[in-house]
Amino acid sequence: MRIAELAGRRVAVWGFGREGRAAIRAIRSRLPALPLALYCRADEADVARAFDAALTVYGHEPEAVALSAYDVVVKSPGISAYKPAVVTAQAQGTAFTSGTALWFGEHPDARVAGVTGTKGKSTTSAMLAHLARALGVRTALAGNIGLPLLELLDASAELWTIELSSFQTGEAGPLELGVVTSLYEEHLDWHGTRERYVADKLKLADAARTLLVNGQQAGLLELTAAHPQRLLFGTEPGWHVADGWIVRGAQPVFELAAMSAPGLHNALNACAALAALDALGLDAVRAAAALASFRPLPHRLHPLGERDGMHWVDDSISTTPEATLAALDSLAGREVTVIVGGYERGLDWSHFVQATRDRCGLRVITQGANGPRIADALRHVRTELPLGEADDFADAVAMARTVTPQGGVVLLSPGAPSFDQFRDYAERGRRFAGLAGFDEDGAGIAGLGVA
Incomplete structure (x- = not known):
């Protein structure tokens, strides 16, 4: 649908976050006289009226009857498409x-590389944009990574690198390249079931002329086997990791020791970005040297520094148990206290529990809404594991400071969303930094927009 097609129709915007504000601005830029309603939270209503005096603002969530009064509703991504009011x-x-x-x-003719995945999509998107720019390609980086596409409505770029969440994959138009970094269980509160989450995530495959997927995930390979132009990363003969190098086929290209983003999972993200460049017909081997200058994204295994004789690492982006395990793997051989828990989504923690059974030098502190459930699971499988249960987030950080030995690592990698206590993972990460004694403001994501 084009914005011009909204002319003469009854239109509402649902959501007043950054996506909602971008939608209002974009519609006004094309159709300034169009009557427009907005549904937002009660505490946003006054700000919304000041933002656009011509809006008809409702400070509550719409029910089916209200939604049915409109021809078109422009919905923000975080609002589930499966809400009963939406379906009705x-x-x-x-x-x-x-x-x-x-x-x-x-932008039907834009050259787009769309990136999705349960984990790794933000870093892969940012790496792809960074590497393409290193080759002199004018590249846009936008989408779920933190810059709504409509904020770049009138921008031009040779390549659009767009991160797409599972809420957005079904909304993407034709793509030159679709990338799926990983596929685990997540966002069941939005999608309702694991099967629906997987189906929604893989709608990207339907829109992609060429599909690039993680060759290390058997389930993902099976689900995408029918795609006529499927490529793999993470396995031979493509881009993969071997003997401390990022390798293309049999050719060592980039030494992992020079990577600015730590961990094997980030090396695999780099393989995805390099394979995407290859798929786009760009010189990935020449671009690989720029991995050394890539600026890691905040809240993704971000080393904050040393305080009180301990090293503090912010991995607040971790919202699945698998992501927490990946973070622990990146710190193998070190004394680690990991803070886990948050918003309860009913995810399966059994794999995490089993994986911690034989790990030495590990302490776990649980907190948040699902903290008691995680703690119970750990106690049943490994009673000797040093385990602490905190009443709240601040208590968890204080407990970690007490139990972590000198030279050890305090790792925030919750394996759960933040909504039980914080607005989002970024606010949680900033709070962690502040409690640890670092600047809460921190650094934002580098490279957003067009460059």
Whole structure:
């Protein structure tokens, strides 16, 4: 759908976060006289009226009857497409779209590499943009990574690197390249079931002319086997990791010791980015040297520094148990206290529990809404594991400071979302930094926009 198609129709925007504000600005830029309603939280209503005096603002969540009064609703990504009110309104004729879908409608000929995955999609997207720019390609970096596409409505780029969440993959238009970094269980609160999450995530494959997937995941390989133009990374003869190097086929290209982003999982993200360059017809081997200058994204295994004789690492982006295990693997051989727990989504922690059974030098502190469930699971499998249960986040950090030996690592890698205590993972990471004694402001994501 193009923005011009909203002319003469009854239109509402649902959500007043950055995506919602970008949608309002974009619609106003094309259709300044279009009557526009906004549904937002009660505490946002006054700010919304000041933002655009012509808006009709409702400071509450709409029910099906209200939604059915509109021809089109522009919905923010965090609002589930499976909410009963949405499903009912759709059945009664209301069309739902998004900022992502509107951008693709306005840019049908853009050269797009869309990146998704349960984990690794943000870093892979940022690496791909960084490497393409190192080759002199004018590249946009936007999407779920922190810059709504509609904020770049009138921008031009040779290559668009767009991160897409599972909420957005079904809204993407035709893609030259789709990349799937990984596929685990996540966001069941939005999608309802694991099967629906997987199906929604893999809608990217339907939109992608060429599909690049993680060759190390058997389930992902099986689910994408029918794609006519599927490529793999992480395995021979493509881009993979071997003997301390990033390798293309049999050719060692980049030594892992020179990587700015730590951990084998980031080396695999680099393989995905380099394989994507190859798929786009760009010189990936020449670009690989720029991995040394890539600036790691905040809250993703971000070393904050040393305080009180301990090293503090912020991995607040971790929202699945698998991501927490990857973080622990990157710190193998060190004394680690890991803080886990957060918003309860009913994810399976059994693999995490089993993986910690034989690990030495590990202490676990649980907190958050699902903290008691994780602690119970750990006690049943490994009673000798040093385990602490904290009442809240601040208590967990204080406990970690007490039990971690000198020279050890305090790792925040919750394996769960932050919504039980924080607005998002970034706020949680900033709070962790502050409690540890570092600057809470920190650094943002480098490279967003067009360069």
